[in-house]
Amino acid sequence: xxxxxxxxxxxxxxxxxxxxxxxxxxxxxxxxxxxxxxxxxxxxxxxxxxxxxxxxxxxxxxxxxxxxxxxxxxxxxxxxxxxxxxxxxxxxxxxxxxxxxxxxxxxxxxxxxxxxxxxxxxxxxxxxxxxxxxxxxxxxxxxxxxxxxxxxxxxxxxxxxxxxxxxxxxxxxxxxxxxxxxxxxxxxxxxxxxxxxxxxxxx
Amino acid sequence: xxxxxxxxxxxxxxxxxxxxxxxxxxxxxxxxxxxxxxxxxxxxxxxxxxxxxxxxxxxxxxxxxxxxxxxxxxxxxxxxxxxxxxxxxxxxxxxxxxxxxxxxxxxxxxxxxxxxxxxxxxxxxxxxxxxxxxxxxxxxxxxxxxxxxxxxxxxxxxxxxxxxxxxxxxxxxxxxxxxxxxxxxxxxxxxxxxxxxxxxxxxxxxxxxxxxxxxxxxxxxxxxxxxxxxxxxxxxxxxxxxxxxxx
Numbered sequence: 001x002x003x004x005x006x007x008x009x010x011x012x013x014x015x016x017x018x019x020x021x022x023x024x025x026x027x028x029x030x031x032x033x034x035x036x037x038x039x040x041x042x043x044x045x046x047x048x049x050x051x052x053x054x055x056x057x058x059x060x061x062x063x064x065x066x067x068x069x070x071x072x073x074x075x076x077x078x079x080x081x082x083x084x085x086x087x088x089x090x091x092x093x094x095x096x097x098x099x100x101x102x103x104x105x106x107x108x109x110x111x112x113x114x115x116x117x118x119x120x121x122x123x124x125x126x127x128x129x130x131x132x133x134x135x136x137x138x139x140x141x142x143x144x145x146x147x148x149x150x151x152x153x154x155x156x157x158x159x160x161x162x163x164x165x166x167x168x169x170x171x172x173x174x175x176x177x178x179x180x181x182x183x184x185x186x187x188x189x190x191x192x193x194x195x196x197x198x199x200x201x202x203x
Numbered sequence: 204x205x206x207x208x209x210x211x212x213x214x215x216x217x218x219x220x221x222x223x224x225x226x227x228x229x230x231x232x233x234x235x236x237x238x239x240x241x242x243x244x245x246x247x248x249x250x251x252x253x254x255x256x257x258x259x260x261x262x263x264x265x266x267x268x269x270x271x272x273x274x275x276x277x278x279x280x281x282x283x284x285x286x287x288x289x290x291x292x293x294x295x296x297x298x299x300x301x302x303x304x305x306x307x308x309x310x311x312x313x314x315x316x317x318x319x320x321x322x323x324x325x326x327x328x329x330x331x332x333x334x335x336x337x338x339x340x341x342x343x344x345x346x347x348x349x350x351x352x353x354x355x356x357x358x359x360x361x362x363x364x365x366x367x368x369x370x371x372x373x374x375x376x377x378x379x380x381x382x383x384x385x386x387x388x389x390x391x392x393x394x395x396x397x398x399x400x401x402x403x404x405x406x407x408x409x410x411x412x413x414x415x416x417x418x419x420x421x422x423x424x425x426x427x428x429x430x431x432x433x434x435x436x437x438x439x440x441x442x443x444x445x446x447x448x449x450x
Contacts, residue, residue, distance in 0.1 A: 001215060001302055003251040005294040008259055008286055022251075023260050026288065032423040033447050034312055037430035037440045082260055118441070147427060185309030199307065202214055 019076055020084050021193035027083035032147045035181065039167055043151050046133065049170040050102050058102040066137065068093045068101055069074070073134055075157035077164070078193035086143070090155050091096060092136035095128040095171070108173040112180060113154045113165040121165050121180035122189065123156055124134045132158060160191040160198070215300045219274050225360045227281050228328055229292055230246060230266065233303065237293040241265050241275065243339035244312035244332045244418070244446075247305030249277075250277065250288060261287045264331040264420075264446075266363075269336035278362060280328040311418065311446040313339070319347035320410040320440065324398065324429045326354045326421025327362075332446065333420060335365055337377065341370060348376040350406045350414075354398055354425065356385045377411040398428060400435030407436055414438060420446040 020026060027051040050057040060068070065190040074089045099106060105123045113121050127133065136144060136155040144150030149166025156163045162182050183189055196202060223229045241247075251259040267276035281292045295301070313321060313336040321340075323333040330353050340347050355361045361385035363382060368390075371379035382394035382402065394402055407414060417438050419429045424446045434440055 001252060001300065002254050003290075003301065004299055006251040006253050006259075006290055007253075008253055008257055023258065025259060031448075036445055037434060037443050039440070081262060112415055147423065176353060182310075186307060199212070 002131075011064075016086070019086065021078055022196050023079055023198075024082055024193065025087050030085060030088075030148070031063065031079065031081070033079065033081060033082055033162075034147075034166060036117060038146050040146050041116050041151055041167055041169075046151050047169060048098075048152070049103075050098065051170060051172040052107050052160050053172070053174065057104060060101075064130045065135075065152075069097045070137070071097070071134060073136075073155065073157070075155075077157050077161050080144065080160040080162055080191070080198050084193075088157075089137040090134065090136040091139055092134040092143070092152070092155065094131060094134045096131065098135065098171070099129070099182040106173065108175055110174045111171045112174055112178055113168055114170040114172055116167040116169050119165055119167070119181050121154075121163050122178055122183055123154075123159065123163055124177070124190070127156060127159065127192065128171075132156065158192075160188075160193055162187065163191055207267030212304045213302045214304070216274075216303045217298045218295060218297050218301065221295070221297055224278055224362050227360065228278055228362050229281070230276050230280055231291060231295065232267075232274045232276050235303065237274065241306035241335075242312040242314055243269060243335040245306040245308045245333070245335075247275070247277070247303045248307060249287065249306070250302040251290060252302070259286050264335070266331045266334045266338075268335055268342050268373065269340070269350045270342050271338065275365050278328065278331045278334075279324065294370045311420070311444055313416070313418065315344045315347070319349065319414055320412060320414045321347065321349050322403075322407060322410070322414045322417040323349065323351040324354075324403075324417065324419045324421075324433065325351070326398075326429065327356075327360070329419075329421030329425065329446070329448070330362055331420075333418060336418065337367075337370065341377065345375050345377075348378075348410045350378045350380060350409050352382065352398060352402065352406050352429075354382045354384060354429075355420075357383060358386055358389055374414070378406070380406045380409075398425075398432050400432045403429075403432045403436035403438070415442065417442060417443045418446075421448070423447045 046062045049059045133156040154165040154168045220232040246264045263277040283423040325333045388395045
C-alpha cells in the first residue's frame with residue numbers, strides 16, 4: 001500500500017542499500033535500549049560461567065577471562081527497533097576460544113546467554129561458533145560503558161541486537177530451544193534481520 | 204485499499220482525528236480495519252511506503268486506554284531530522300490510510316491485575332505509554348494509587364496537561380508531580396529541576412505504601428537518571444521497568 005504523500009529523502013545510497021536489512025534505517029549514533037535500570041558491575045565482582053543445564057563446566061574471573069585469546073570484529077549491527085549501524089568495532093573473546101579453554105565441544109544445539117540483571121536470550125549454538133560471535137570487552141578500543149552492556153556483552157551481530165546480551169555473565173547449554181526474556185514477551189525465537197524475524201508471529 | 208493476505212500482521216488504519224497537543228506533539232487517532240484490544244503501555248509499528256516501494260517504519264506508543272473506544276491514539280513528537288514524524292506533522296490528514304502492526308510489546312505494560320501502588324516517571328513524550336496506564340487505571344480501578352512524575356522542559360510542553368491536572372484535582376489516589384527543567388514551577392507541589400532521588404522519595408511518599416512497580420520512559424539519558432533516582436529513593440531495581448527511545 002503506497003502512503004499518500006510519502007516521498008522520503010532518507011533513502012540510502014545504492015552502494016549502502018544492500019547492507020541495510022528490510023525495514024531498517026541507517027543510524028549514525030549508538031542508541032541505548034534496555035528493559036530495566038543499568039546495572040553497574042565492577043570488574044572485581046565480574047565472572048563468566050559456562051554451564052550445561054544447571055551444571056557449571058568452567059568459571060572465569062575478570063583477569064582469567066581477559067587472559068584468553070582476544071580477537072577483533074567490525075560488523076554492522078541491526079536493532080529490532082529498526083536502526084542499523086555500520087562498522088561497529090569490537091574486541092573480545094570469540095565463543096570458539098571460550099569453548100576451547102573449557103576443553104569442550106558444545107554438548108547441545110541450543111544456548112541461553114545469561115546476564116547479571118537476570119536477562120536471558122536464546123541463540124542456537126551453531127550461531128555462536130565458527131567465528132560468528134564473541135564476548136566483547138572493548139568497543140572502539142575502550143572498555144564498554146555500562147549503558148552499552150559493559151564490562152562485557154555478547155556480540156552476535158548477524159542476529160537482531162537483543163540477542164547480543166548486555167552485562168553477560170554466562171552461557172548455558174540447553175537441551176531444547178528455551179525462550180529468553182524478550183522471546184517470552186512476543187519477540188522472535190531466532191531473530192534474523194534479513195528475514196525480518198522481529199516478532200513471534202513472523203515466519 | 205490493497206487487500207493484504209490474511210496472514211499479514213500489517214493492516215490499514217484510517218486516521219479519524221488529529222489534535223495538536225503541544226507545539227511539538229500532535230495526537231493522531233487511528234481506526235484499524237481489524238480492531239484490536241491493546242494493553243496499557245504497548246506500542247504499534249507504523250509503516251510508510253513511497254511510490255517506488257521504499258518503506259520506513261517506526262514504533263509509537265499508544266496513549267489511549269484499552270477500553271477507550273474510538274480507535275487508538277498515538278501522540279507523535281516531531282523530530283526535525285526525522286523521516287516519519289515530519290510526515291505525520293506536515294502531510295498526514297484525516298481520512299488517510301496508514302499501515303500499522305500491533306499491538307506489540309510484553310514488558311512495559313501495566314494491567315489491573317499487576318496491582319499497585321505504581322510510580323510512573325516520564326520525560327517529554329516518554330509520558331505517552333504512561334498516559335495509557337493512567338487512563339486505564341482511571342477507567343478500570345481507581346483503587347490503585349499512582350504517582351506520575353512528569354518532566355518537561357517548559358509548561359507549554361506538558362503533554363496532556365489539562366487532563367492530567369484534572370485527574371490530579373480529583374484527589375482519588377492519582378498524584379501528578381510536574382517538574383519543569385527550563386521554567387519555574389507553576390503549581391506549589393511541583394518542581395523546577397531535573398529528576399533526582401529526593402524528588403522521587405517525595406513522590407513515593409505521596410503513596411499510601413511502597414510502590415509495587417515503577418515504569419520509566421523517555422530518552423536514554425532521562426531514563427538512566429530517573430532509574431538511578433528511583434533506586435536512590437529506595438525503590439528496588441528489580442521492580443523498575445524501563446523503555447528508552449534509544450537516542
